[in-house]
Amino acid sequence: MSSPTTSSSILPGAPQLAYRPDGLYLEEVNLDALARKHGTPLFVYSKAAMLAALAAYQQGFAGRNAQICYAMKANSSLGVLQVFARAGCGFDIVSGGELERVLAAGGEVGKVIFSGVGKTRAEMKQALAAGIGCFNVESEAELAVLSEVALSMSKIAPVSIRVNPNVDPKTHPYISTGLKGNKFGVAHEDALRIYKYAASLEGLKVVGIDCHIGSQITEATPYLDAMDRVLDLVAGIEASGIAIEHIDFGGGLGINYNEDAPPTADALWRELLAKLDARGYGGRKLMVEPGRSLVGNAGVCLTEVLYLKPGEQKNFCVIDAAMNDLPRPAMYQAFHAIVPVVQQRATSSAVYDVVGPVCESGDWIGRDRTLAVAAGDRLAVLSAGAYCMSMASNYNTRGRAAEILVDGTQAHLIRARETAADTFRGEKLLP
Known part of the structure; x- marks a missing residue:
């Protein structure tokens, strides 16, 4: 595709997305041309943007014993997983299906950590047979079941216990995970007792401690507070004779949706590592589970204007992308430019x-937006790389959108558009 010489970035921190005289480009690819070729709705991701976001973490951990595990629930498309697998990432999974995706994408199974409050026995067996790196366990009951499953397979399950530090991440309540009222992890005050219980179970080996306080966090203070509480626990657990090989600080770093100003990953980790060093844990193996911050601003959703509908109280711009394609506004009242x-x-x-x-009246993508548009025009919904396609559905028997990964001047189709037949392929008519 043509590559005019002048451009202007429209998203702070994402120079891969910019206007040129003939329209909006992602890297060196004209998005209008992509929409004409592949139709809409269409998700388009920048490989360079993903790798730039990952580089900020890698720079932050330079010289440290650290493992970055991409939290693939943010976007689990195989082409996206390949980018991170080839860059050396591990993966944070929350289901057996996600493990299958990691393996299909060429991920290294020994760098997989399995999180989530409701792992089934079948999923535990699947993960143990594959040889994953660690289970992040979230309850006493889960510890007992995992030990039983591991012993039935003559295996020892490596475990890290997710501790709920009761730190407010100052984010949307649906994506806050580290408060007392959340379903995740074990209570901070119960952690030492539960670690002792885990160490007593024959089918388990305690290898770490885990903490994840929420998502779309835009300031450093909650992380610093959570780190203090986790390190207090590490000291107490190790004083009881249980070694902690790694400390997992989760993910949750926010991105710029609407003039948000989260710290960059390298700046955040400079602060966190300074605290870690000051408390004597700077040489410990570290693990992190970034998701949204690696892919969120790397993607856009292209959509076509179907109708302009004036009304007494509201004017409506009706587009062909919907809440089944972009669920975040309906679920979280989220803003996308x-x-x-x-x-x-x-x-x-x-x-x-x-x-x-x-x-559905809840099927809205943006409220009160000033636009100069006509039917047939195409729009780009920005910051659509995370929690859009991975949460997409077939509601109203709408096929999920196609996905494109751009790499410089190349545009690779990484998911074909679903047809109606695709959506009911597994269904059976009555005799």
């Missing part, structure tokens, strides 16, 4: 609610 793929086609602007065609 929405911009034209080609600028200034329409002669005048108006304020619209940008909505999809799904039969």
Whole structure:
């Protein structure tokens, strides 16, 4: 595709996305041309943006014994997983299906950690047979079951216990995971007793401690507070004779959706490592589980304007992407910037609610957006690399969108658009 010489970035911290005279580009690929070729809705991801986000973590951990495990629930498309597997990442999984995806993408199974509050016996057997690196365990009951399953297979399960430090991450309540009222982890005050219980079980080997306080965190203070509480526990656990080989500080670092200003990964870890060093744990093996911060700003969703519908109280811009494609606004009242793929086609602007065609009043993508658009124009919904395709559904028998991964001038189709037949392939008619 053509590559005009002038460009201007429209997303702070994401120079891969920029306007040029003939429209919006991701890396060296014209997004309008992609939409014409592949149709809409269409997700497009930048390999360079993913690797740049990963590089910030790698720079932050330079010289340290650290393992970065991509939290693949953010975006589990095989092409995306390949990018991180080839860059040396491990993976944080939360289901047996995600383990299958890691293996299909060429991930290193010894760098897989299995999180989640509801692992089944079948999933435990699957993960033990594969030889994953660690189970992040979230309850006493799970410890007992995992030990039993491991012994039935003549194996020893490596475990890290997820501790709930009761630290407020100052984020949306649905993505806050480290408070007393959340379902995740074990209570901070119960942790030492539960570690002793884990160490007594024959089918388990305690190897670490885990903490994850939430998602879309935009300041360092919650991380620093959580680190203090976790290190207090490490001291107590080791004083009781139980060695902690690694400390896992989870993920949750936010991205810029709407003039958010989270610290960069390297800046955050400079602060955290200074505290770690000051407390004497700087040489310990570290693990982190970033998800959104690696892929969120690497992706856009392209969509076409179907109709402009004026109303007494609201004007509606009806697009062909919907809540089944982009669930975050409906689920979390989340903000995504929405911009034209080609600028200034329409002669005048108006304020619209940008909505999809799904039969729900909750099917909205953006509220009160000033846009100069006409039917047939294409829009780009920004920061759509995380928790969009991975949470997409077939509601209203809508096939999931196609996905493209761009690498410089190359555009690779990494997921074909689903047809209606794809959505009911596993169903059976009555005799």
